[in-house]
Amino acid sequence: MEVFDRDRLAMLVQPDRVHRSVYADPAIFELEMERLFGRAWLILGHQSQVKAPGDYFTTRMGREPVVVVNNGSDIKVLINRCAHRGAMVCAEGTGNTERFVCPYHGWSYDRAGELKAVPFGSGYRQETLKNLQLKPVPRVGNYRGFLFASLSPDGESLEDFLGEAKSSFDDFVDRAPGGELEVAGGVFKHAYDGNWKLMLENHLDGAHPAWVHASSVAVARNAPEPGKPGEEHYYDIAVRQMRQNGAPESVWENTGIWATARGHGYMGDYHDDSRLVVGMGNPVFEEYRNRLIEKTGPAEADRILRVTLWNTVIYPNCSFMSQFRQLRIIHPVAVDRSLVYTYSFRMKNAPERLFRDTIAFSNVVNGTASWVLTDDLEVYERIQKGFESGAVEWAQIGRGHGRDVQEPGALRGATGTSEVYIRAQMRAWLDYMTR
Amino acid sequence: MSVEQFLYREARLLDEQRLEEWLALFAEDATYWVPLEQGQQDPVSTSSIIYDDRTLLELRVKQARHPRAHARLPLARTLHQVGNVVVSKEASGELTVHSSLILVEFRAEKQRTWGALVEHRLRAEGASYRIARKRIDLVNSEAALEGIAILF
Numbered sequence: 165m166e167v168f169d170r171d172r173l174a175m176l177v178q179p180d181r182v183h184r185s186v187y188a189d190p191a192i193f194e195l196e197m198e199r200l201f202g203r204a205w206l207i208l209g210h211q212s213q214v215k216a217p218g219d220y221f222t223t224r225m226g227r228e229p230v231v232v233v234n235n236g237s238d239i240k241v242l243i244n245r246c247a248h249r250g251a252m253v254c255a256e257g258t259g260n261t262e263r264f265v266c267p268y269h270g271w272s273y274d275r276a277g278e279l280k281a282v283p284f285g286s287g288y289r290q291e292t293l294k295n296l297q298l299k300p301v302p303r304v305g306n307y308r309g310f311l312f313a314s315l316s317p318d319g320e321s322l323e324d325f326l327g328e329a330k331s332s333f334d335d336f337v338d339r340a341p342g343g344e345l346e347v348a349g350g351v352f353k354h355a356y357d358g359n360w361k362l363m364l365e366n367h368l369d370g371a372h373p374a375w376v377h378a379s380s381v382a383v384a385r386n387a388p389e390p391g392k393p394g395e396e397h398y399y400d401i402a403v404r405q406m407r408q409n410g411a412p413e414s415v416w417e418n419t420g421i422w423a424t425a426r427g428h429g430y431m432g433d434y435h436d437d438s439r440l441v442v443g444m445g446n447p448v449f450e451e452y453r454n455r456l457i458e459k460t461g462p463a464e465a466d467r468i469l470r471v472t473l474w475n476t477v478i479y480p481n482c483s484f485m486s487q488f489r490q491l492r493i494i495h496p497v498a499v500d501r502s503l504v505y506t507y508s509f510r511m512k513n514a515p516e517r518l519f520r521d522t523i524a525f526s527n528v529v530n531g532t533a534s535w536v537l538t539d540d541l542e543v544y545e546r547i548q549k550g551f552e553s554g555a556v557e558w559a560q561i562g563r564g565h566g567r568d569v570q571e572p573g574a575l576r577g578a579t580g581t582s583e584v585y586i587r588a589q590m591r592a593w594l595d596y597m598t599r
Numbered sequence: 600m601s602v603e604q605f606l607y608r609e610a611r612l613l614d615e616q617r618l619e620e621w622l623a624l625f626a627e628d629a630t631y632w633v634p635l636e637q638g639q640q641d642p643v644s645t646s647s648i649i650y651d652d653r654t655l656l657e658l659r660v661k662q663a664r665h666p667r668a669h670a671r672l673p674l675a676r677t678l679h680q681v682g683n684v685v686v687s688k689e690a691s692g693e694l695t696v697h698s699s700l701i702l703v704e705f706r707a708e709k710q711r712t713w714g715a716l717v718e719h720r721l722r723a724e725g726a727s728y729r730i731a732r733k734r735i736d737l738v739n740s741e742a743a744l745e746g747i748a749i750l751f
Contacts, residue, residue: 350635350646353743379665383658398643399655503743508646519644526646528655533633533648533747535662541746542670545707 168195170598177590180562184551186593187359187559193499200480200596201226203316204426205325207482207493208232210507211309212346214239218260218275223505224495225315229256230301231264232311235275241304241313242277247296264298273298308337309345328573329428332476336486338468341455342512345489349523352506354532358544359551360480360496361589363504366540367475367483368429368585370416371563373409376543380535381410393446401488401521402528406536419474419580424573427479427592429585432472448517455513477585479592489522490530500548506530561586600727602686602696606719609730610679613750618660621750626722626729629653633735633751648740648747659750670748675706677749681717693731694721700735704749714738715751 168191176183176192185192206225209232213221220233222244229244231254246253246266253266253273263280265272272281277298285293303314305322310333312322323330337345356363366372374381384406391397423429456465477483484491489509496502508526510519529536551559564582568575577584600608612621625631633648642650651659663671683699695718702713720732735751 349644350639352635352646353741355743355745357745375667376669379662379668379671382665383662386661387658388654397654398652516644523644523646527648527650531635531646531648532744535659538670538746538748539668 168192168597173594173597177594179587180565181558181560182586182590184553184557184559186590187361187548188499188551190499193359193496195597196593197226197496199599200593201315201496203314203319203596203599204480205303205305205312205314205319205322206480207478208241208311208313209493210345210347210491210509211239211306211311212344213258213311216260218262219258220254220261220275221258222254222256223493225301225313226496228315230313231298232313233261233275239304239306239311240276241301241311242273242298243301245299246271247279247298248282253298276300308333325426326478327424327426327428328422329424329426329430329476329478332430332473332484332486335468335471335473336484336489336509338460339456339486340511341452341459341514343459344512345509346512347507348510348519349508349526352526352531353503354506354537354541355497355501355503356541356544357500358502358548359499360494360502361593362544362547363492363494363502363540364477364479364483364589365586366544367477368421368431369581369583370419370421370431371581372543373411373416374413376539377406377409377536379539380406383535385410394448396446398520398524399528401525405488405525405529409536416581417579421577421580421582421584422571422574423577423585423588424575425588425592427589428477429479429588430476431474431580448515451515452518455515459513477589479589488525488529489519490526492530500552561590602694602721602728603684605721605728606681606684606696606698610681613679614677616674618663618750622657622660624728624730625653625656625733626731627653629656629729629731629733631656631733633737633740635740637736637741648737663748670746673706675704675749677705678703679751689720692723694723694728695719696721700751702749702751706748709745711745713751717751 214234217236302317567578
């Protein structure tokens with residue numbers, strides 16, 4: 165009998181509680197790499213990272229090292245492993261190349277992964293060499309500039325996978341007056357000793373900021389008041405956000421929270437600080453709005469700017485904030501170790517000041533030494549230590565259970581702090597793991 | 600006071616967690632910068648691990664004292680070892696001081712070692728100095744790092 169058959173896994177993930185082993189058992193992690201990260205569409209980055217033919221960047225899909233490369237006609241995702249002796253062909257990083265040349269014996273591959281040259285090649289059977297390549301990842305997709313791939317040759321389309329969560333990417337892109345985004349301003353990389361799921365669960369948790377972020381809320385309340393329009397401090401955008409984390413319970417309860425069948429989720433409508441989102445009266449914002457109106461017309465610009473989406477989670481490896489142009493990709497390393505890459509985006513044809521705000525926000529809120537992120541990381545590590553205890557078996561995910569509301573394409577939590585998003589993530593988890 | 604003595608005293612204040620006294624070494628117009636990228640020139644269009652003016656630096660110190668600053672309770676124990684001090688005088692009369700920093704950090708059963716090239720801009724004030732600018736280039740700034748809740 166298989167150790168983790170369907171019945172056993174279904175016992176671990178119940179409607180309103182989850183067994184600790186889902187976060188702490190190395191055998192379950194191994195199974196996740198195969199069945200979940202080996203099947204789902206995973207976000208890899210953005211097409212602006214590989215603009216020109218030959219541009220490439222390295223990343224990971226679960227634990228698979230891959231190279232994402234512009235092949236001229238399309239974008240390829242190649243397993244970064246030489247067919248010969250297994251070395252990573254491409255050093256980690258970014259660049260532009262005609263050929264990927266293995267540092268070990270000089271085997272070289274073109275941008276499509278085809279094997280082009282083999283030193284001492286006459287020693288091999290030619291029919292063996294003919295079948296060797298940098299293995300391409302079977303499915304690659306692009307939704308509005310965001311690059312995805314799946315290690316599985318079959319499965320649903322990217323659009324079906326995203327479902328209603330497409331609207332969050334639409335919001336992200338539609339806000340750019342040039343209709344395009346680009347990755348810019350450096351990449352934060354941080355690590356924590358905890359399971360990958362802990363970050364995705366935290367990012368839609370409206371009940372945690374008042375507790376986890378109490379110290380940054382208190383400090384932000386003592387910060388200088390935001391500068392007058394046109395005279396803002398560098399850090400105003402971040403201070404506003406930190407103050408907002410201390411919003412009263414009623415604000416959080418009235419926030420919208422939605423979850424899809426694939427475990428994606430998004431929250432919106434909680435900001436009562438209108439300047440944070442729309443910045444009316446601010447000359448930079450007015451210039452931005454005018455540029456958007458030039459591109460889309462006033463009605464469409466108004467529709468775009470009234471969207472107040474907050475965090476979106478794309479299960480199982482991405483979280484982003486379209487309002488602040490921040491996107492995080494999580495890389496599971498071990499059952500108790502995760503890496504997170506945080507990207508900032510510049511909106512084409514928007515005033516440069518808005519990008520500076522994105523950078524300030526990234527530094528103070530999402531950066532590795534931020535006042536906010538560091539407290540989240542502390543809590544993830546404490547949860548992991550707690551889940552490693554065998555004395556208590558279950559974790560509760562029942563807030564709002566039984567009161568979720570089915571809306572077209574998504575379940576909505578009865579209140580903004582409903583744990584509907586964790587329940588949806590866990591249902592998606594069980595589906596991947598038992599398919 | 601010699602420049603070396605000033606840097607040693609600054610390090611001592613951090614290691615004894617006398618953060619408010621450390622903060623008082625900074626001029627009102629000071630900046631405290633830990634770049635994200637090697638050789639980074641631009642603090643406003645590229646992210647930084649820390650890019651604080653005097654106001655943000657003060658708030659950072661206040662956060663460290665908050666009773667529910669989870670990642671800072673307790674504050675990490677640190678040892679700042681300053682060396683290789685090279686002083687040059689600027690036309691303005693201020694001093695540019697390059698030094699190297701080896702830092703040992705311990706908290707919550709984890710010990711980390713940091714290495715950094717440090718640049719101070721010092722302004723003479725009475726018998727001592729005030730810090731007009733401090734830049735800390737960590738050798739591993741571009742690595743995947745665990746959360747940073749210390750001051751360099």
